[in-house]
Amino acid sequence: MLYFSDQELDAFLLEDAYRGDLTTRTLGINKHMGKMVFKRKHAGRVAGIEIAKALLIKLGLQPIVHIEDGEDVAPNTVLIEVEGKAEQLHMGWKAVQLVLEWSCGVAQYTAGIVAQVKSINPHAIIACTRKSIPGTRKLATAAVLAGGGHIHRSGLSETILVFTNHRNLCAEPNNFKQQISQLRQQAPENKITVEADTLDHVAAILKGAPDIIQLDKFTIEQVKQSIIQLAQSGLPTILSVAGGINISNAKQYAQTGVNLFITSAPYYAEPEDIKVIITPI
Template structure:
């Protein structure tokens, strides 16, 4: 589980309820006890449960968790329920729904991608990049892990990743072996990852034997040729595919000989359909 500070979940609440719920106040129903139920209308892999619970508890509500992050729920299954006064219930409603809808959208999308990949390659992996929507990094990280994915690179200090934008600042930016050796000497505790933008760059990078080569926006045929060459000339060098990897494009790459896919697509998935029902305590409605 990813630790999400209380200050952050409080801030998500505050964005919506800084002035309270004027409708509840105007109706004079704020003190009436009631319940709120969040359910996943279509079902799928869920995330955001822990964050949602934290938000509801901050409002003084009594919360029951009915599903766990990473669980695959059935259509209509309840995720969270809480009880307390109507004022607090209405204040938690939309803020928590928003967190659940976005988080479950990410985890559901990635879970479905992994199901397609692992039906063909049980040892396959999908890693999500650091290009999450600003302000959502912790929720995104939790959703990726919940779905069974990997975090490709949480930040630029985490791994050594050589891009063309780095190489352009070097006097000899085609000296792949010299560059890789330089990186190994400077960061001996890190794996050396390089990105190749063309098949020629990939072949040159293979000769330098980094730990991993990312193939950016390669076609399935191009990726297959690099994978064949890697098996012969650099068997200890892993390969990953990145750039345009989505649920729609993934099936095209299942026979290219590469088992690691890098993507940002889950962060932009359609939010899940989370239904919310508020009812007075002891109501039969």
């Protein structure tokens, strides 16, 4: 579970209902009592339930949750139902629906790509990057976890990852050994990851013996060559593959023997269809 503050929940609600529901108010039905049901139209992975529940509670409602985040459901499964005044239901309707649709889409894609790599290697890990759609990173994190994925790094402060753009500003940009030594001295509790843009970079980075070498946009053949270089070095360094990993090619990359795959593809998955029905009571 990820904690969403009142401020974050308010932002979701205020984006759509900053002055209430004009239609409900004008029809004069704002005090009428109703029941709202959220159903997942197609079979698959569920995510966004905890946030959806919190949003409805913020509106003074008491939702009944039938499915937990991370579960797989059959078509037309009821996820949440809630009773209340029409003004409360309509203010929560679209905000909750959108959270569920987008979250389920991300979780579904994540579950799919995880299944792809694990069908080849049960120890393979799919980790999602911080390249999420702006404003959705925390929501995306919850959805990725519900899909069985991991988080590569949620922000700059979490892990050490040396990119070429970092090295370009160093006095000796290609002195990997010196850079890695400095990082180990200054941050002894952190693992050191260095990104490689070419096979030549892999050979040079290995001289510094980092914990992880992240292969950026490497072809499958280049990944295989990198594995050979690593084996010849005898180092405990591990390889990760990033850039271009998606549900259509993840299985092929997993066949190389690499265990760690970095991707942002789930964030751009098609949202799942969440049907919302409001009826009088």
